[in-house]
Amino acid sequence: MKHRANVLISRTLFASIAVSATVATASAEGGIENRTIGYALTSARWAIHQTADGKSECPEGFNEGPREQFKALFPNGGSVEKTQLAYESMVRYPLDEPMKFPYREARGPTGLGLDLDGKQGPEDFISPEGARGIDNQLFRAIGCTRLFRTPDGTYAHFTNMWVKEFGFNRILMELTDVDSLSNDDSVNVTLYRGRDRLMQDATGANIMPGGSNRIDTRFGARFIHRLKGKIQNGVLTTEAADVYWPWAVFFRRPGGYEMRGLRFNLKLTPDKAEGFAGGYADIDSWSSQLVRAWSTHHSSYGGLSQPSLYPVLRKLADGYPDESGRMTAISSALSISMVQVFIQHEPDTTLAAAEGAAKRK
Amino acid sequence: MRHITNIAGIASLASVLCATALIGHADAQTAGAPEREAYQQVPMPPGFRVEIGEVDGPVFADPKGMTLYYWPHTTMRNGVTGDPKNASNCTDTRTTKTAGLMSPYPPGLDLPELDRRKSCAEVWPPVWAEADAKPVGAFSIITRKDGRKQWAYDEHALYTSILDERPGDVRGASTRRTGGDGPAARAVAAVPPAIPPGFAIVTTTMGRQLVTDEFYSVYWSERDGPEKSNCDTACARTWAPVLASAAAQSKGDWSTFERSPGIRQWAFRKKPLYTNVLDPTTGSLQGSDVPGWHNAYTQLAPSPPPSFTKQDSPGGVVLADAKGKTIYVYNCADDSFDQLACDHPDAPQSYRLAICGGGDVDRCLRTWPYVVAEPGAQSANRTWQVIEIDPRTGRFAKPGQPGALRVWSYLGSPVYTYAGDKQPGDLRGDGNGEFGGSRNGFQAFFLRDEFFNNAS
Numbered sequence: 001m002k003h004r005a006n007v008l009i010s011r012t013l014f015a016s017i018a019v020s021a022t023v024a025t026a027s028a029e030g031g032i033e034n035r036t037i038g039y040a041l042t043s044a045r046w047a048i049h050q051t052a053d054g055k056s057e058c059p060e061g062f063n064e065g066p067r068e069q070f071k072a073l074f075p076n077g078g079s080v081e082k083t084q085l086a087y088e089s090m091v092r093y094p095l096d097e098p099m100k101f102p103y104r105e106a107r108g109p110t111g112l113g114l115d116l117d118g119k120q121g122p123e124d125f126i127s128p129e130g131a132r133g134i135d136n137q138l139f140r141a142i143g144c145t146r147l148f149r150t151p152d153g154t155y156a157h158f159t160n161m162w163v164k165e166f167g168f169n170r171i172l173m174e175l176t177d178v179d180s181l182s183n184d185d186s187v188n189v190t191l192y193r194g195r196d197r198l199m200q201d202a203t204g205a206n207i208m209p210g211g212s213n214r215i216d217t218r219f220g221a222r223f224i225h226r227l228k229g230k231i232q233n234g235v236l237t238t239e240a241a242d243v244y245w246p247w248a249v250f251f252r253r254p255g256g257y258e259m260r261g262l263r264f265n266l267k268l269t270p271d272k273a274e275g276f277a278g279g280y281a282d283i284d285s286w287s288s289q290l291v292r293a294w295s296t297h298h299s300s301y302g303g304l305s306q307p308s309l310y311p312v313l314r315k316l317a318d319g320y321p322d323e324s325g326r327m328t329a330i331s332s333a334l335s336i337s338m339v340q341v342f343i344q345h346e347p348d349t350t351l352a353a354a355e356g357a358a359k360r361k
Numbered sequence: 362m363r364h365i366t367n368i369a370g371i372a373s374l375a376s377v378l379c380a381t382a383l384i385g386h387a388d389a390q391t392a393g394a395p396e397r398e399a400y401q402q403v404p405m406p407p408g409f410r411v412e413i414g415e416v417d418g419p420v421f422a423d424p425k426g427m428t429l430y431y432w433p434h435t436t437m438r439n440g441v442t443g444d445p446k447n448a449s450n451c452t453d454t455r456t457t458k459t460a461g462l463m464s465p466y467p468p469g470l471d472l473p474e475l476d477r478r479k480s481c482a483e484v485w486p487p488v489w490a491e492a493d494a495k496p497v498g499a500f501s502i503i504t505r506k507d508g509r510k511q512w513a514y515d516e517h518a519l520y521t522s523i524l525d526e527r528p529g530d531v532r533g534a535s536t537r538r539t540g541g542d543g544p545a546a547r548a549v550a551a552v553p554p555a556i557p558p559g560f561a562i563v564t565t566t567m568g569r570q571l572v573t574d575e576f577y578s579v580y581w582s583e584r585d586g587p588e589k590s591n592c593d594t595a596c597a598r599t600w601a602p603v604l605a606s607a608a609a610q611s612k613g614d615w616s617t618f619e620r621s622p623g624i625r626q627w628a629f630r631k632k633p634l635y636t637n638v639l640d641p642t643t644g645s646l647q648g649s650d651v652p653g654w655h656n657a658y659t660q661l662a663p664s665p666p667p668s669f670t671k672q673d674s675p676g677g678v679v680l681a682d683a684k685g686k687t688i689y690v691y692n693c694a695d696d697s698f699d700q701l702a703c704d705h706p707d708a709p710q711s712y713r714l715a716i717c718g719g720g721d722v723d724r725c726l727r728t729w730p731y732v733v734a735e736p737g738a739q740s741a742n743r744t745w746q747v748i749e750i751d752p753r754t755g756r757f758a759k760p761g762q763p764g765a766l767r768v769w770s771y772l773g774s775p776v777y778t779y780a781g782d783k784q785p786g787d788l789r790g791d792g793n794g795e796f797g798g799s800r801n802g803f804q805a806f807f808l809r810d811e812f813f814n815n816a817s
Contacts, residue, residue, distance in 0.1 A: 066465050067465045070465065070466065070467075077467070077469055077470055077471075078470065078471065079470065079471040079473065080459060080470045080471060080472055080473050080695075080696075080711070081473055081711045081715075081720075083466070083470055084459075084466045084470060084696075085711055085712065085715035085720070086715075086720070087466075088715050088716065088794075088795060088801070089715045089716075089719035089720050090719075092715075092716060092719060092793065093718075093719035093724075166812060166813075167641060167642070167811070167812055168675070168676065168812040168813070195641065195647075196641055197641060197642075218650070218673060219673055219674065219675055219676065219677055219811060220675065221673070222675060222786075223675070246675060248676075248812070248813070250797055252797075252812075252813030252814070252815065253676075253791050253792035253797050253798070253804070253813070253815070254674070254675050254676030254788055254791060254812065254813070255788075255791070255792065256675065285789075288781070288789065288793075291793070292791065292792040292793050292797065292798075293792070293797075295542075295795055295796045295797060296465055296795065297438070297463065297464040297465050297542070297795075297796065300464065300465040
């Protein structure tokens, strides 16, 4: 399909104006209006503690990827079946046992994220601010893989680009029954998927607060989640809930991560919300999503060997044991940023009004 | 070569699927004889003709009615392949090694089943020109490296496809969009549609959809009369009439009418046309969710099997089997210079087996089962057919072969469900394969995709 960005933007602005025409545009004090405030996701990346040269957390260096492994496995080439397709088979059907290649896990005491289990274990990290008990074994698994690191890792680069760009990934968070963004001992938090593009500034590089977004109640139905929360000293914390998190990346294919026991810890202002979403990533669905979203080609640009990663995820899994006691999920955290938006609860407000007016005549 | 990445289309879903605005439209438009897309009359070589593809609309065909294709020069990740203009790189020489056109695998790997492998020209027979043939309109004649003459269209060497069996078959490629990291796909030599300036047609799984030349969906309203709009000022804030210039002429399916003094609006088959200002992107069909409003098609694609259903998914509406499990197509092209298809039962099955089962046939059959046709099911059109497959080899079964499965196929290749899908609308198998399933893998069969245009 041909894309006409300029047309699209002007069209979208027009649509946004049309949608927002039915709502008040001036927000009340503190950004709260009708005891409600909404935000839209503008950035999400797996939380990785990085030092400038990486030597602190990755003293043995970074992992090698498919190109290097393929060369080592098949130095003399061979048939497509016994080389290329054999490697692709391993990508999709990895073994629980490690490959013959060394795998570098992130080390050190420091990690980002949340205390998910309320305990301080030997594998837990300490946050840069000194908080103990940080559960983020996913960081241990992927922290020394360049793909996931910033600013050069393509995972972080592309996912953040497309979190903003793809409507499929348009996560909205609405806080209701809010009296104050500073302290409120009980608020309701609802996640939706939005239907509209985000409002950009004149450069197109930054997302502006104050836009409006309709809720996708049809195709986004399984992304709607309701959580209880509270605000203390301007920080929203929520209870844990199982959440399906939409995250389409390459190839314009839909996808998402199934997070168990996800909870938020976000610093709120009238314009934005920033912090962590921490929870346990279901190993099989997380791996499957990664395989589907990141081809062997794309994984090669960043040293991600999915056949090597899978057994590490299995080994480090620390949550949600199955009947045999085997852990099925791994602790993780997403570093997220959101911008304030007006969430429209009547998806067809403007349409309905127009239709209604037409019928009355 | 068949381009499976963006494999084409479906279907008037009429009575088999739930009632929705889209189905309402399909019912309305299919009442009576099926509509066929009108096309421009252009000069053609003697004997050449136009066939109407069930999914792809009007296509040029040779004197036997076989669809014509060309192979556009295409830049891949690691090189270029395809035909330059006025030349053919599709020869009688059988390639034996990969070309390394797609990362990350190197060139020089031995291609599968070399004893059965065909040359490019065997898969894509050139359309030969007589020695005394003369150029006609956009059709010209090129001289191949071996001195033989071949017809070209718009300076592209022309071929037929061995996958096409009957006049009107378009199984070698698709008029749906191509690109991305898919193969260097062959293109259909499509006949220019008879549409006014300001409009375009896109091939979707639902049919040949009318859009603006900026690729926004075009709609019509049940409340309008023939060449009469009942969409007043308030309505028109959301539904923007597609305006015609004073000089615009009515012709064929197209007409203009005066919606208000001095303001003319286009109508297609007498239905006034609009766009929806709330459609957020090109390709969006959100306007069709409003009761009474429908997208416009020049022709609808054939119906899928009656037992199939449609389901809402996080990405849009997908085709599903009777139990609601999402239907997938398998796409494959090899990494030879020829970029030959490997998604067909006559092609090497090792590519598919690697993705569906890690090389294990039993795991493949468990994980990606064929969609078995119900007893007595018959093919109702050329697009959706019942074929017999040997499940152990993935190839066509011999007549009467024990253990053969009667399965549903789309444009000649089987369709599948995915064992990882647990509830209707699940898409857990979508994009599973090399390059998101574009080159060697599975992709969901979208009837409507609000986000990524995977239905077009």
